[in-house]
Amino acid sequence: MNLSGKAVQHHMQLHKVPAENILVITDDLALDVGTIRLRGKGSHGGHNGLRNIEETLNTQTYPRLRFGIGNHFDKHSQIDFVLGQWKSDEVPIINEKINKAAEAVKSFMLEGISQAMTKYNG
Secondary structure, rough: OOOHHHHHHHHHHHHHOHHHHEEEEEEEOOOOOOOOEEEEOOOOOOOHHHHHHHHHOOOOOOOEEEEOOOOOOOOOOHHHHHHOOOOOOOOHHHHHHHHHHHHHHHHHHOOOOOOHHHHOOO
């Protein structure tokens, strides 16, 4: 996942898709569990996958949906946290927010990033 840029670039070229028509979906340690945030552009914010996409495409201007996973992990256990299981009390929240994120993706596809951001951010 940290080297996503090459795959994104390949499929953009293969299918002749401009950057404004892709939607990168990623986890985000900086957002509380279940928070979703749509943006049309922006920095990688320390996310290695987004950093690689930005470097490969040579732009920060591509839509992304960030899905909050929180940052409640012990020092030096970030990888285990990111790849681990949800806590049982988080599962209902996650299921609800996955459905909301799917609706946001549909809105992006049918209405564009601006409308989707208006509907699903906040």
